[in-house]
Amino acid sequence: MALARVHNFSISLDGFGTGEPQSLESPFGHAGERLHEWMFATRYWDDDGQSGMDAVYASRHDVGFGAEIMGANKFGPPGWQDDPDWRGWWGDDPPFHTPTYVLTHRPRPSVEMEGGTTFHFLDASPADALATAMEAAGGLDVRLGGGASMIRDFVRAGLVDHMHVVQVPIVLGRGVRLWDGLDALEERFDIEAVSSPSGVTHLTMTRKHAP
Amino acid sequence: MALARVHNFSISLDGFGTGEPQSLESPFGHAGERLHEWMFATRYWDDDGQSGMDAVYASRHDVGFGAEIMGANKFGPPGWQDDPDWRGWWGDDPPFHTPTYVLTHRPRPSVEMEGGTTFHFLDASPADALATAMEAAGGLDVRLGGGASMIRDFVRAGLVDHMHVVQVPIVLGRGVRLWDGLDALEERFDIEAVSSPSGVTHLTMTRKHAP
Numbered sequence: 001m002a003l004a005r006v007h008n009f010s011i012s013l014d015g016f017g018t019g020e021p022q023s024l025e026s027p028f029g030h031a032g033e034r035l036h037e038w039m040f041a042t043r044y045w046d047d048d049g050q051s052g053m054d055a056v057y058a059s060r061h062d063v064g065f066g067a068e069i070m071g072a073n074k075f076g077p078p079g080w081q082d083d084p085d086w087r088g089w090w091g092d093d094p095p096f097h098t099p100t101y102v103l104t105h106r107p108r109p110s111v112e113m114e115g116g117t118t119f120h121f122l123d124a125s126p127a128d129a130l131a132t133a134m135e136a137a138g139g140l141d142v143r144l145g146g147g148a149s150m151i152r153d154f155v156r157a158g159l160v161d162h163m164h165v166v167q168v169p170i171v172l173g174r175g176v177r178l179w180d181g182l183d184a185l186e187e188r189f190d191i192e193a194v195s196s197p198s199g200v201t202h203l204t205m206t207r208k209h210a211p
Numbered sequence: 212m213a214l215a216r217v218h219n220f221s222i223s224l225d226g227f228g229t230g231e232p233q234s235l236e237s238p239f240g241h242a243g244e245r246l247h248e249w250m251f252a253t254r255y256w257d258d259d260g261q262s263g264m265d266a267v268y269a270s271r272h273d274v275g276f277g278a279e280i281m282g283a284n285k286f287g288p289p290g291w292q293d294d295p296d297w298r299g300w301w302g303d304d305p306p307f308h309t310p311t312y313v314l315t316h317r318p319r320p321s322v323e324m325e326g327g328t329t330f331h332f333l334d335a336s337p338a339d340a341l342a343t344a345m346e347a348a349g350g351l352d353v354r355l356g357g358g359a360s361m362i363r364d365f366v367r368a369g370l371v372d373h374m375h376v377v378q379v380p381i382v383l384g385r386g387v388r389l390w391d392g393l394d395a396l397e398e399r400f401d402i403e404a405v406s407s408p409s410g411v412t413h414l415t416m417t418r419k420h421a422p
Binding site for chain 1: 224225226378381382383384385388390392393394395396397403404405406410411412414
């Protein structure tokens, strides 16, 4: 059965998936690149990077997916909907290589990029978006790409099977929190914590199934 | 040099050191005992408990201290100040065995308990309370006993040398947060994360010293 999975979603110790304010120059606000340095240091990101635990976790981001769904705030800085030429942060060949659904209340025509990524724009509920992406994924899994508020919405709707969250040892103090509204998550997910020699802690949430 | 140290302070994944509402029947509110089960399972708490990593960390709570300071919310349930007979949660022989300073805006006469614990009641700033406790500790360290808001006050005042926080894989959603107002803690502390086979993650913050 195909799954809906979150990978490489980084948060601070105090649970923020991004700092603020987010902008074209600072996609993660005052967090800068600090939430993702653990990943940049791996071979997943950089040919000269390390191949240890962080690289193993990071590489799962690319395995077994037939589609991605992302929130509007991942696709561009605030106001990207007003720029008809905005095609995401990732250049001509985005790292998705599948149909990629951008949730927005202002849909626009699909955009075919290089490398197999096609951006589709959906004004849909989490359940409807997932059904659409699952059909496009052709039996493979669907990546839930973030940001924090999008992941929260999908968890609350009971649509997430597997969630990999990376806790980085910094305290941001402000931004968008992952945990808000996810009370008692442990009743619905088995939660495993594994600290890495790099200093981050990999949290893996696996949906519990009825016995 | 004597240090001010926090030990065995448990928080949820979303950073709450207690649930709510706190009461005589439920000192940690809706969190119940879940924040501390990791400790109850160790030999530190229970003669039949386990002796692994969690026990090693937990036992540090009792080593090298000459005094404790705690916040009013640790000493009793809301309103304990109105009960002249309230002597804490811990029975006749509290587990402190040293002078123990309770911060409160309504001080009362000191109370000598069994086993070496004497409760003193102080209406003082964090710095003044620490100076008083350091003097009483006679060259040993001072334990900062919590709760969350008391620890935050001491961190913000630059008075904490060493802080052991135990992150438990539950999401509480409400209560008192440890991290609020501690932005950029990583600039002042080296932060080490070590996950335990029990499922909790031990965070050790060590104050950075000027080179």
